[in-house]
Amino acid sequence: MIAVLMAGIAVAFFALPFFGLLWRVPWSEAWSLLTEPESLEALRLSVYCSLWATALAVVFGTPLAWVLARYGFPGRRIVRALCLLSLVLPPVVGGVALFAAFGRRGLLGDPLFDWFGVRLPFSTAGVVLAQTFVGMPFFVLTVEAALRGLDRRTEDAARTLGASPWYAFRRVTLPAIKPALFAGAVLAWARAFGEFGATITFAGNFPGRTRTLPLAVYLALESNPGQALVLSVFMIAISFAVIVGLRDRWLGGSGDGDPT
Amino acid sequence: MSLHARVVAELPDFRLDVDVDIEDGETVAVLGPNGAGKSTLVKAIAGLRPLDEGVIRVDGIVFDDPDTGVFVAPERRNIGVVFQDHRLFPQLDAVDNVAFGLRARGMSRTEARRLALAWLDRVHLGDHADQRPDTLSGGQAQRVALARALAGEPRLLLLDEPLAALDAATRAEVRRDLRTHLGGTKASALLITHDPVDAYALADRVVVIEHGLVTQSGGLSEVTTHPKSRYVADLVGTNLVPGTIDAGVLRTGNDVGIAVPADSPNGPAFASIRPGSVTLHRTEPEGSARNVWSVEVVELDVRADRIRVRLDGPIGLVAELTPSGHEALALRPGDRVWASVKASEVGISEDFSR
Numbered sequence: 001m002i003a004v005l006m007a008g009i010a011v012a013f014f015a016l017p018f019f020g021l022l023w024r025v026p027w028s029e030a031w032s033l034l035t036e037p038e039s040l041e042a043l044r045l046s047v048y049c050s051l052w053a054t055a056l057a058v059v060f061g062t063p064l065a066w067v068l069a070r071y072g073f074p075g076r077r078i079v080r081a082l083c084l085l086s087l088v089l090p091p092v093v094g095g096v097a098l099f100a101a102f103g104r105r106g107l108l109g110d111p112l113f114d115w116f117g118v119r120l121p122f123s124t125a126g127v128v129l130a131q132t133f134v135g136m137p138f139f140v141l142t143v144e145a146a147l148r149g150l151d152r153r154t155e156d157a158a159r160t161l162g163a164s165p166w167y168a169f170r171r172v173t174l175p176a177i178k179p180a181l182f183a184g185a186v187l188a189w190a191r192a193f194g195e196f197g198a199t200i201t202f203a204g205n206f207p208g209r210t211r212t213l214p215l216a217v218y219l220a221l222e223s224n225p226g227q228a229l230v231l232s233v234f235m236i237a238i239s240f241a242v243i244v245g246l247r248d249r250w251l252g253g254s255g256d257g258d259p260t
Numbered sequence: 261m262s263l264h265a266r267v268v269a270e271l272p273d274f275r276l277d278v279d280v281d282i283e284d285g286e287t288v289a290v291l292g293p294n295g296a297g298k299s300t301l302v303k304a305i306a307g308l309r310p311l312d313e314g315v316i317r318v319d320g321i322v323f324d325d326p327d328t329g330v331f332v333a334p335e336r337r338n339i340g341v342v343f344q345d346h347r348l349f350p351q352l353d354a355v356d357n358v359a360f361g362l363r364a365r366g367m368s369r370t371e372a373r374r375l376a377l378a379w380l381d382r383v384h385l386g387d388h389a390d391q392r393p394d395t396l397s398g399g400q401a402q403r404v405a406l407a408r409a410l411a412g413e414p415r416l417l418l419l420d421e422p423l424a425a426l427d428a429a430t431r432a433e434v435r436r437d438l439r440t441h442l443g444g445t446k447a448s449a450l451l452i453t454h455d456p457v458d459a460y461a462l463a464d465r466v467v468v469i470e471h472g473l474v475t476q477s478g479g480l481s482e483v484t485t486h487p488k489s490r491y492v493a494d495l496v497g498t499n500l501v502p503g504t505i506d507a508g509v510l511r512t513g514n515d516v517g518i519a520v521p522a523d524s525p526n527g528p529a530f531a532s533i534r535p536g537s538v539t540l541h542r543t544e545p546e547g548s549a550r551n552v553w554s555v556e557v558v559e560l561d562v563r564a565d566r567i568r569v570r571l572d573g574p575i576g577l578v579a580e581l582t583p584s585g586h587e588a589l590a591l592r593p594g595d596r597v598w599a600s601v602k603a604s605e606v607g608i609s610e611d612f613s614r
Contacts, residue, residue: 157347159334161361175351
């Protein structure tokens with residue numbers, strides 16, 4: 001009984017801010033606020049950057065998860081902790097750290113500019129970098145757990161049938177961890193989409209270049225609270241739609257993407 | 261194809277050190293209790309576990325030799341494996357499971373599926389081609405696994421307890437499929453099992469492994485007559501008589517009737533008679549035993565704790581005596597005696613393979 005009550009309080013705790021938001025939104029001007037050029041600009045940038053960040057997280061995170069799950073090497077725990085550090089790091093600190101590494105005076109700032117002519121801070125690429133930095137650990141963690149839980153004996157069977165390690169990975173391992181790949185990618189995307197602290201610290205707040213939706217919301221809160229509310233609800237709607245939509249398709253037990 | 265293997269592997273509890281040789285077209289059964297190192301042997305030959313010492317040579321080609329650093333990856337050995345837990349790919353249907361190895365070796369999808377379908381037909385599962393493994397019964401899954409291993413036309417087939425996870429009726433069906441293929445294709449095979457019936461039905465020779473070492477090897481009758489350890493005596497050293505049961509009597513090929521438990525189902529079966537349940541008498545016994553045969557003592561194998569007597573008669577039998585029983589009977593080769601076995605002491609393994 002008490003447990004149900006506590007659970008009810010917890011649900012209310014999560015739901016109330018959302019309803020508060022809905023209640024405060026100036027619905028009559030919602031559409032015009034949402035379709036303002038600045039809003040659309042921020043939306044376009046957010047979608048663009050978060051998708052790039054997700055792609056990078058998948059491309060680099062999959063081999064990383066594989067190595068962490070399958071290879072025992074000295075210092076693996078340290079490497080693992082380093083890769084997952086940004087999960088628990090305050091995003092602002094992450095931004096400062098990125099600055100120290102890739103900033104103009106940073107560890108790699110000069111070489112990157114001298115050799116490739118690339119300046120990451122205050123650029124759209126910087127936003128992608130910051131979002132990847134905070135989003136990828138979610139992907140790595142999810143996929144690594146799936147790889148660890150996998151029965152490797154099926155891969156052994158594939159090898160005896162003439163499959164190279166790469167072929168076995170593609171046709172046996174990948175399908176088996178597909179739900180985890182999608183779950184991890186969705187989590188990483190959601191984190192990247194909502195990224196604020198590291199972005200504003202490392203990439204700044206330039207309209208059309210680094211001002212993503214969360215930054216636009218933050219800015220509008222001062223100048224145009226109505227717009228901030230509308231954009232917030234919009235972000236919630238997108239995130240909610242993605243999580244619910246993909247959940248049934250890829251993460252749920254009944255979806256056709258689930259091989260078990 | 262011939263195999264010469266000396267497999268040495270340091271296992272957590274003991275050291276596996278066995279020699280196994282298979283001649284061209286031969287099926288060798290490796291028998292042993294659980295935890296004897298049988299599965300490690302399979303892994304080593306398949307290339308899933310590098311040797312610690314020893315050598316694996318197939319047709320004179322070295323596949324694994326720690327001394328010279330030669331190690332051929334499993335996918336380059338072309339050694340087929342059927343595992344106890346079929347290990348089919350859950351996301352692929354039956355025909356794609358069978359086609360997997362052909363595709364891995366570069367065959368086109370259409371061609372691979374066409375061949376795979378033919379293999380499924382051969383194990384009588386042609387109409388289950390589009391089913392996923394989780395919708396197949398245990399016996400069907402194991403037959404798909406057999407077709408999958410055979411489809412690549414391996415030079416050597418390793419069968420790691422392929423029947424152990426199946427119920428008795430299914431086991432006999434899969435055994436029949438195995439026998440068809442082991443006999444028909446002249447393939448060389450290594451069969452890991454702990455069931456002497458499997459060895460009897462499928463193998464030309466047995467190798468017994470206990471605690472990492474070969475305790476005995478040779479032909480089945482040889483091992484049955486001269487078991488060198490308690491394990492071999494108990495498990496392998498059993499009289500197996502093939503025949504057909506009709507109304508509580510198993511009739512052998514040369515028309516000898518053996519009374520079996522009355523509730524035994526009709527049809528082809530093996531009667532298994534433990535040597536310990538064969539009683540020998542100097543005079544014709546009167547009593548409840550329904551199986552009584554006049555036999556001749558061929559050979560005595562006297563050990564400290566037990567005496568094995570090979571008998572020749574309507575059916576060949578091995579009897580086991582206690583030292584005191586041996587003393588009382590004072591048997592010598594050439595003696596004629598009476599052997600009796602109670603019907604209730606005859607075990608039955610249904611044999612759908614014939």
